[in-house]
Amino acid sequence: MPAPIITLTTDFGLDDCYVGAMKGVILSRNPAARIIDLCHTVGPQDVLQAAYLIHANFSYFPEGTLHLVIVDPGVGSDRKIILATACNHLFLVPDNGVLSPFLKRNQITAAFSTAREDLYLSPTSQTFHGRDIFAPLAAFLTKGNPPETIGPEYDTAELIALDLPTSRVDAAKATITGTIIHIDRFGNSTTNITLHEIGILNSPPESLELTIANHTITGLQANYTATAAGKPLLIINSQNLLEIAVNRGSAQNRLNLSLYDTVSLRITAKAARP
């Protein structure tokens, strides 16, 4: 049986060998480790984006995968490093709110302190715990050692939770207010309005109308080519979230969108449309 996969999500970038050094430590301690880069270009210290990315993507890996999420402005301070279990996956993270989407959904099943300092690289630096603490713990855990072997259980109620952008359904007014929570390389802008929430409104796709700043986009499309090139459109994306896109273009640039902008989605009476 192959060793469990280790995924890496960091804000280390790829220009400074930080990721490479972590892999070296992991492979020094567990030569059979299988390491997959999830993302290393999270905005520096942007815990909220890391939280979004890991929650959106962890489930595509096999159960038992160990996910390291290291966006860690508090490195070297008294912030804790925690191993948490959720949805049959493992998460080794600084306790800084990066697991908030899991906490919000009550998905954390257990948490453990990482007390086994004998496993740390020695000496342990003050500035690079990814290499000196996370990497050796990951090697140890993927050698078949269960979570409780790296430290005592930790009260999940003590885990730090960040305020996540919320969406709000007003069924009476037939509107949903949401937030842009991610903008990707293509300029596609993902809102936190879910397919489920749109379903509550129980409306035909063509009656949807999204307003952002002074732009209005009408109708829900089945793919990016459903509008003319350069035209904005709404689509349900691969996370089952409402996304603003532009066929063969960038919604971000075309509509001047920013992360955390507010959007408003409402149902329009079809008869009222010209």
Add this chain to the structure above:
Amino acid sequence: MPAPIITLTTDFGLDDCYVGAMKGVILSRNPAARIIDLCHTVGPQDVLQAAYLIHANFSYFPEGTLHLVIVDPGVGSDRKIILATACNHLFLVPDNGVLSPFLKRNQITAAFSTAREDLYLSPTSQTFHGRDIFAPLAAFLTKGNPPETIGPEYDTAELIALDLPTSRVDAAKATITGTIIHIDRFGNSTTNITLHEIGILNSPPESLELTIANHTITGLQANYTATAAGKPLLIINSQNLLEIAVNRGSAQNRLNLSLYDTVSLRITAKAARP
């Protein structure tokens, strides 16, 4: 025997976990898969550059390698996904012209529809077929299932071919007209003028003269250091193509070159040079 290699060439970038999610799906279905990133920063929706990159690089992998090339502005529309065989390699691609360099050279030996929807991730999103269709098919194919097990044979004459930039040899005038088809990180600018075409002119290297816009570069050099630092030069590159470079500098910046610029190469009578 190790599993066949899967290479990935996409325009997904590395900032959004799209590539990581694909790898998770592949490894969930085939834990022994070996995945190599070829390039993930193809210009968004730039099918022509993806076509250039895969054709220039596939042959350095072992025979039997499965190449996924996903630059796919038509994702979710009725564009087809095709498995093609060429030169003893496999290519799983949207049918959008990305295999044009193979078609132009009559290198495609067979093609197959990807009809096995039972293999797709369920539900299948409209926006991310890389994760939901390409990845599970790749896992299936590298577990020893031959091409015909994923769908019926597809008429290769039906595959979409794009117009590729052409070069033109005028032996009478001793000139070749070509196009810049790739500019790399160093600013080295590759033309589509081949070593073979230059051979037709049967001229000594020092008699070559390339003109682009109002710049002229003379002679063919054996390496980048053959001119003074900062000076433009012509060289046969690692694809056996004529390349415009600058020693310890960027030809792109120095000569203000752009992708798909036209260049003209001619033979000058040596005696005529001052």
Add this chain to the structure above:
Amino acid sequence: MPAPIITLTTDFGLDDCYVGAMKGVILSRNPAARIIDLCHTVGPQDVLQAAYLIHANFSYFPEGTLHLVIVDPGVGSDRKIILATACNHLFLVPDNGVLSPFLKRNQITAAFSTAREDLYLSPTSQTFHGRDIFAPLAAFLTKGNPPETIGPEYDTAELIALDLPTSRVDAAKATITGTIIHIDRFGNSTTNITLHEIGILNSPPESLELTIANHTITGLQANYTATAAGKPLLIINSQNLLEIAVNRGSAQNRLNLSLYDTVSLRITAKAARP
């Protein structure tokens, strides 16, 4: 026993498939090869940064690891390709000074010419020795062939050494003059002033005062959060070097720092501080 690890450090970038093609060649020749990317975004032709990065990070890999460091402006010229051994690791590099930090510390134990042209890819290009020479040699070496099988021993005294930025301790004046030798993604600016050198001054951490241009930073902190957000600080980093950082910000931007800037560290009498 798994095959030795091959690490790759280059200035090839990730946009042009150069790295992917190298991996294809390595895996074609040695299917069991394990390849780790250390960094591919070294500044084009910046041998000095490559030298810093490999020396700072090689030791986190298992002994016996083969490190390829290919920042090679002289590719195709008569510059040599050398296999060197140091600290029980192997280094396959162009002989252009990239091993200077090892040479300065007398860490090179042996060097070998790479004379085995029969191992090269044929034909061998003039512009891409990473693919045509380094990759096949790496595959060969990690199949269990010892260093001396790729060529005769080479006099280590002949290896090219670059002038590295130096630091200078003036114990009488209680000052150390140093240089910024690396700036990372976060804007953290690493000097070449070592923990050991600071120890020579035998001073309490709070008495340190670093001057750069018209900025002065006082005291040595235990972690990045020890100052208010946006405030500069001094810290000993994960290389045991003095680093200039800004809590939740970029020292590079905040203090307008550049690579190879000179810094001056001195001891201030504690009583003299207000």
